[in-house]
Amino acid sequence: MKLFATSQIAGIDKYTIEHEPISDIDLMERAASTLVDWILHHAEPDQHLIFFVGPGNNGGDALAAARMLAWALSGIDVYIMDLGKGMSESANTNLERLQQQNRTQIVYLNADAPMPEIKPSDWVVDGLFGAGLSRPLKGLPAKIVKHINASGAQVIAIDIPSGLMGEDNRQNDRDSIIRADVTLTFQFPKISFLLPENDPFTGHWIVLDIGLHPDGIGQTETPFFYTDHQVAKSLLKDRRTFAHKGNFGHALLIAGSYGKMGAAVLASRGCLRSGVGLLTTHVPRLGYNILQNSIPEAMASIDQSDLMFTQNPDLASFDAIGIGPGLDTKCNTGRGVQRMLEEELKKPMVIDADGLNLLAKNPEWLKLLPPETILTPHPGEFARLTHPVECGYERLQLAKEYARDNGVVLVLKGAYTAIACPDGTCWFNSTGNPGMATAGSGDVLTGILLGLLAQGYTAKEAAILGVFLHGLAADFAVEEGSHEALLAGDITQHLGLAFATLKDS
Numbered sequence: 001m002k003l004f005a006t007s008q009i010a011g012i013d014k015y016t017i018e019h020e021p022i023s024d025i026d027l028m029e030r031a032a033s034t035l036v037d038w039i040l041h042h043a044e045p046d047q048h049l050i051f052f053v054g055p056g057n058n059g060g061d062a063l064a065a066a067r068m069l070a071w072a073l074s075g076i077d078v079y080i081m082d083l084g085k086g087m088s089e090s091a092n093t094n095l096e097r098l099q100q101q102n103r104t105q106i107v108y109l110n111a112d113a114p115m116p117e118i119k120p121s122d123w124v125v126d127g128l129f130g131a132g133l134s135r136p137l138k139g140l141p142a143k144i145v146k147h148i149n150a151s152g153a154q155v156i157a158i159d160i161p162s163g164l165m166g167e168d169n170r171q172n173d174r175d176s177i178i179r180a181d182v183t184l185t186f187q188f189p190k191i192s193f194l195l196p197e198n199d200p201f202t203g204h205w206i207v208l209d210i211g212l213h214p215d216g217i218g219q220t221e222t223p224f225f226y227t228d229h230q231v232a233k234s235l236l237k238d239r240r241t242f243a244h245k246g247n248f249g250h251a252l253l254i255a256g257s258y259g260k261m262g263a264a265v266l267a268s269r270g271c272l273r274s275g276v277g278l279l280t281t282h283v284p285r286l287g288y289n290i291l292q293n294s295i296p297e298a299m300a301s302i303d304q305s306d307l308m309f310t311q312n313p314d315l316a317s318f319d320a321i322g323i324g325p326g327l328d329t330k331c332n333t334g335r336g337v338q339r340m341l342e343e344e345l346k347k348p349m350v351i352d353a354d355g356l357n358l359l360a361k362n363p364e365w366l367k368l369l370p371p372e373t374i375l376t377p378h379p380g381e382f383a384r385l386t387h388p389v390e391c392g393y394e395r396l397q398l399a400k401e402y403a404r405d406n407g408v409v410l411v412l413k414g415a416y417t418a419i420a421c422p423d424g425t426c427w428f429n430s431t432g433n434p435g436m437a438t439a440g441s442g443d444v445l446t447g448i449l450l451g452l453l454a455q456g457y458t459a460k461e462a463a464i465l466g467v468f469l470h471g472l473a474a475d476f477a478v479e480e481g482s483h484e485a486l487l488a489g490d491i492t493q494h495l496g497l498a499f500a501t502l503k504d505s
């Protein structure tokens with residue numbers, strides 16, 4: 001799915017109105033009816049709802065929804081924020097329709113009016129501002145937002161929590177943004193919803209399809225995408241009946257050191273469960289028994305060192321290389337990695353964990369990396385590769401620049417993992433859960449990415465598909481257990497189900 005800036009969404013709204021064609025007011029009616037469906041599905045018949053209505057079309061949506069709900073629910077109050085400048089045409093039409101219906105109390109709130117009572121048991125519907133917000137809230141709007149946030153009531157935001165910008169919130173006033181429990185957003189998640197600093201505002205967000213025109217969506221260019229089932233499925237390759245293991249590549253994983261052999265085992269499992277034909281895992285001597293005993297499907301390549309990686313095997317026979325999990329950052333390992341990179345191999349490669357920490361200490365290695373190498377930093381590792389940042393929005397801009405400038409596919413791990421590609425595109429992942437913040441989860445991902453690279457997926461395809469499958473497997477694992485108890489090994493165990501679900505979807 002494409003993701004857009006709010007200004008672009010306004011353009012797609014306009015395209016829909018002209019080309020479906022549909023009138024502005026009927027499109028609003030369609031949007032409002034999706035809100036109403038959701039609310040009726042979740043509210044008890046005696047639920048008291050308080051609507052807060054702003055001057056634009058977000059307010060218009062709220063007024064239309066209040067009218068539709070007033071036929072079904074008895075306790076609806078509507079407060080219109082009076083900024084003294086009137087309302088948009090469609091909002092006005094909906095105000096007249098609500099007045100004519102005559103089932104709802106409508107009160108105007110101006111700067112001097114006392115704030116209405118909101119009980120913790122009420123549901124507040126926030127229709128103050130949506131995609132048309134142009135600056136941080138001040139004065140009366142900020143006062144209303146603070147009053148709602150302090151109420152303890154459940155807050156349902158229409159389209160965007162009022163006060164939140166769709167993209168960049170660095171200059172925003174965080175105290176003057178609605179803190180919603182649920183955000184019912186139209187057609188697309190907004191980019192700001194995918195950044196960690198905005199989680200307190202959006203709460204749980206749900207996308208409601210309002211039928212914007214597919215041609216309008218298709219024609220609008222954007223660097224941002226959201227990897228949903230459809231995207232991931234389109235990347236998945238078939239396995240032919242007469243295929244043999246030679247068709248699915250031979251991966252080399254360089255991983256593990258004294259005390260960190262588990263990382264090598266977990267990454268090996270991830271790799272083998274992602275469909276690779278053959279896997280050789282290169283480990284220090286002490287890791288030989290551990291590896292062979294825990295994962296007999298992997299072949300072992302043994303380092304000359306007992307304790308750590310120091311020298312790679314001959315790389316000629318491998319289709320892809322993964323390096324990093326449990327590697328350590330000792331000097332001898334660093335020299336080993338440097339020697340390997342100086343071979344100027346042109347094989348697909350994924351670098352994780354201590355591989356990234358070594359790269360951060362030796363930025364001159366960047367130009368030795370094979371084209372489109374996949375790097376998989378979490379925010380801390382990314383800060384070491386670049387510099388610390390203030391917020392997720394800044395990190396996202398930096399990731400896009402870093403990927404483009406260095407020709408790498410950057411997998412920025414976290415909720416909605418963002419994959420920045422050298423072509424300037426950025427793919428947010430839709431699967432996964434907080435249980436994945438556990439030891440070894442990243443090692444499993446490295447293994448999956450390595451396995452996909454060895455099978456001939458491009459770096460971009462491997463990253464988008466691999467991250468999606470990793471998250472989906474973890475989602476299945478959590479269905480059987482809990483976020484708290486999720487182990488990285490549970491992710492590898494559910495990879496089969498993740499592949500199968502994607503194929504059958």
Ligand SMILES: NC(=O)C1=CN([C@@H]2O[C@H](COP(=O)(O)OP(=O)(O)OC[C@H]3O[C@@H](n4cnc5c(N)ncnc54)[C@H](O)[C@@H]3O)[C@@H](O)[C@H]2O)[C@@H](O)CC1
Nearest residue numbers: 013028031056057058129130131132133134135136137159
């Ligand atoms: N255009 C369409 O066809 C559709 C729009 N929809 C709704 O319309 C919304 C967008 O509507 P609008 O573009 O009217 O935008 P808003 O409803 O967000 O309001 C914009 C209005 O608020 C004013 N404003 C902006 N920032 C302000 C601030 N900080 N303080 C005070 N006033 C401020 C603007 O001058 C403008 O008058 C969407 O979020 C969605 O809820 C939906 O009805 C779907 C269809």
Ligand SMILES: [K+]
Nearest residue numbers: 126129160162
């Ligand atoms: K809103």
